[in-house]
Amino acid sequence: VIPTGKDGCENVAVGEVVASERPRPGGRAARVVAAVHAATFELLEEVGYELLQLPQVAERADVNRTTVYRRWPTKAVLVADLLASLMQVNVPTPDTGTLQGDLEQLLTQVAAVLTSRSVRAVLRASMTVADDSPDVQRAQAAFWDERFARSGALIERAVARAELPAGTDPRTVLETAASPIYLRSLFTSETITPEYINQVAYRTTRAFGDQKLQH
Amino acid sequence: VIPTGKDGCENVAVGEVVASERPRPGGRAARVVAAVHAATFELLEEVGYELLQLPQVAERADVNRTTVYRRWPTKAVLVADLLASLMQVNVPTPDTGTLQGDLEQLLTQVAAVLTSRSVRAVLRASMTVADDSPDVQRAQAAFWDERFARSGALIERAVARAELPAGTDPRTVLETAASPIYLRSLFTSETITPEYINQVAYRTTRAFGDQKLQH
Numbered sequence: 001v002i003p004t005g006k007d008g009c010e011n012v013a014v015g016e017v018v019a020s021e022r023p024r025p026g027g028r029a030a031r032v033v034a035a036v037h038a039a040t041f042e043l044l045e046e047v048g049y050e051l052l053q054l055p056q057v058a059e060r061a062d063v064n065r066t067t068v069y070r071r072w073p074t075k076a077v078l079v080a081d082l083l084a085s086l087m088q089v090n091v092p093t094p095d096t097g098t099l100q101g102d103l104e105q106l107l108t109q110v111a112a113v114l115t116s117r118s119v120r121a122v123l124r125a126s127m128t129v130a131d132d133s134p135d136v137q138r139a140q141a142a143f144w145d146e147r148f149a150r151s152g153a154l155i156e157r158a159v160a161r162a163e164l165p166a167g168t169d170p171r172t173v174l175e176t177a178a179s180p181i182y183l184r185s186l187f188t189s190e191t192i193t194p195e196y197i198n199q200v201a202y203r204t205t206r207a208f209g210d211q212k213l214q215h
Numbered sequence: 216v217i218p219t220g221k222d223g224c225e226n227v228a229v230g231e232v233v234a235s236e237r238p239r240p241g242g243r244a245a246r247v248v249a250a251v252h253a254a255t256f257e258l259l260e261e262v263g264y265e266l267l268q269l270p271q272v273a274e275r276a277d278v279n280r281t282t283v284y285r286r287w288p289t290k291a292v293l294v295a296d297l298l299a300s301l302m303q304v305n306v307p308t309p310d311t312g313t314l315q316g317d318l319e320q321l322l323t324q325v326a327a328v329l330t331s332r333s334v335r336a337v338l339r340a341s342m343t344v345a346d347d348s349p350d351v352q353r354a355q356a357a358f359w360d361e362r363f364a365r366s367g368a369l370i371e372r373a374v375a376r377a378e379l380p381a382g383t384d385p386r387t388v389l390e391t392a393a394s395p396i397y398l399r400s401l402f403t404s405e406t407i408t409p410e411y412i413n414q415v416a417y418r419t420t421r422a423f424g425d426q427k428l429q430h
Contacts, residue, residue: 048343050263120342127339127401137404144403175403176418179394182402186342188359188390189352203391207418 035061036068037085040078044121049079052125079125080139086122093151099158099209103177103201104194106151110178111192114185123186148174165210177204250276251283252300255293256333264294264340294340295354301337308366314373314424318392318416319409321366325393326407329400338401363389380425392419 039061043052052075058068072078091113094105113119126140148171155170164173180200184190254275258267267290273283287293306328309320328334341355363386370385379388395415399405 048263048265051265123402124339124342127335127342140402141404144405172414175398176395176415179398180391182398183390183394187338187355187397189356190359199387200391203422207422 032061032063032067032071033085035063036072036078037082040082041118041121044079044125045117048121049075049125054078076133076136079122080136080143082122083126083140083143086119086143091150093153095154095157099154099161099163099205100201102154102158103204104197106154106174107177107181107197107200108194110181111185111197114182120186145171162210163205164208168208173204173208176207177201247276247278247282247286248300250278251287251293252297255297256336259294259336259340260332263336264290264343267340269293291348291351294337295351295358297337298341298355298358301334301358306365308368310369310372314369314376314378314420315416317369317373318419319412321369321389322392322396322412322415323409325396326400326412329397335401360386377425378420379423383423388419388423391422392416 036057039057040052043057043060054068054072054075055065057075057078058065061068072081091109094102094109096102096105126136151174152170155164155168155173158164159166159168177200181192181197184192184196251272254272255267258272258275269283269287269290270280272290272293273280276283287296306324309317309324311317311320341351366389367385370379370383370388373379374381374383392415396407396412399407399411
């Protein structure tokens with residue numbers, strides 16, 4: 001039994017994650033993971049990380065408590081696992097032919113993902129967890145490494161097109177491009193317009209590009 | 216009675232905020248605000264936003280419940296007020312003579328502030344609140360406007376020195392410079408080295424600077 005979210009956005013986000021976690025469709029273990037993740041998403045939104053309790057997750061997911069405790073001994077482990085599952089969502093890496101176009105498409109995707117209440121709830125929980133547990137902090141670092149690595153091809157293609165100097169670190173470019181979107185979406189609540197995304201992409205290109213080749 | 220934090224870092228952060236809120240030292244109203252803010256800081260760290268309850272805040276602050284409810288009818292209002300009080304912390308605006316130097320100093324300050332458990336707790340709470348309440352979202356937007364406006368002089372001086380083109384929007388430059396620091400500090404848990412800060416400042420200067428004047 002996979003509980004559904006309260007609105008369309010949540011269903012999309014949860015659905016994507018659930019789908020990505022089913023390498024062997026129909027397997028019991030995969031069903032348990034999907035149900036527990038979906039239940040955790042919901043409860044993080046409803047009550048937050050501090051109030052979240054594993055027995056409650058088990059009940060909502062319709063999974064045996066013992067099964068839950070065996071795989072996720074603490075809620076910190078569960079949240080780290082949720083982050084890892086978000087990582088598996090297959091967002092296609094843009095390939096528009098220009099760095100500007102690719103970054104615009106990527107940032108539009110990032111902005112869309114960050115509107116999901118589920119994703120926001122997991123990010124919030126992960127801030128809480130990271131403050132307390134070095135293990136989970138490492139798991140999170142791995143999540144972000146993977147997340148950024150997935151879009152690395154976009155930067156490598158820009159290097160191949162000589163839009164960026166050889167040896168440019170993909171992670172740093174992507175982090176620079178994405179971070180203003182995170183700040184606006186999660187903290188300052190400013191609107192993220194296509195115009196803003198266009199400018200962020202342009203500034204990122206200028207910040208890293210070979211200036212001799214610009215203009 | 217102003218409760219103190221659990222370690223040196225917290226005491227510094229709470230102390231700064233408390234001090235800034237005492238335009239009339241010794242006034243009863245100012246003492247109440249200081250005590251309630253300090254208690255809220257502590258409880259946000261200890262139990263988080265979801266578990267925070269106003270009566271608990273009143274007890275910890277040694278302030279009458281009725282007094283608390285009169286000024287802060289909901290915990291969302293209280294968190295918005297805490298954010299506003301953070302805004303009043305007087306961090307001197309750097310004035311090193313170059314945009315690169317000023318940005319490095321500013322980002323070093325930002326990175327230091329973001330290590331405070333109190334500040335992290337308030338930011339986490341504000342993410343929770345903003346998802347629920349448009350009023351508080353507006354209060355937060357005002358907080359960030361003010362926060363960025365305070366460092367605006369730094370950008371204006373760079374424009375005066377012709378390091379940045381006339382008409383450059385100070386807020387956008389500061390947001391671009393600060394956001395990678397927020398991302399690393401709050402989410403990816405990567406170390407923020409002086410070298411990284413140096414590079415972020417350099418890239419920001421390149422992204423906004425007049426390229427004819429560079430190199």
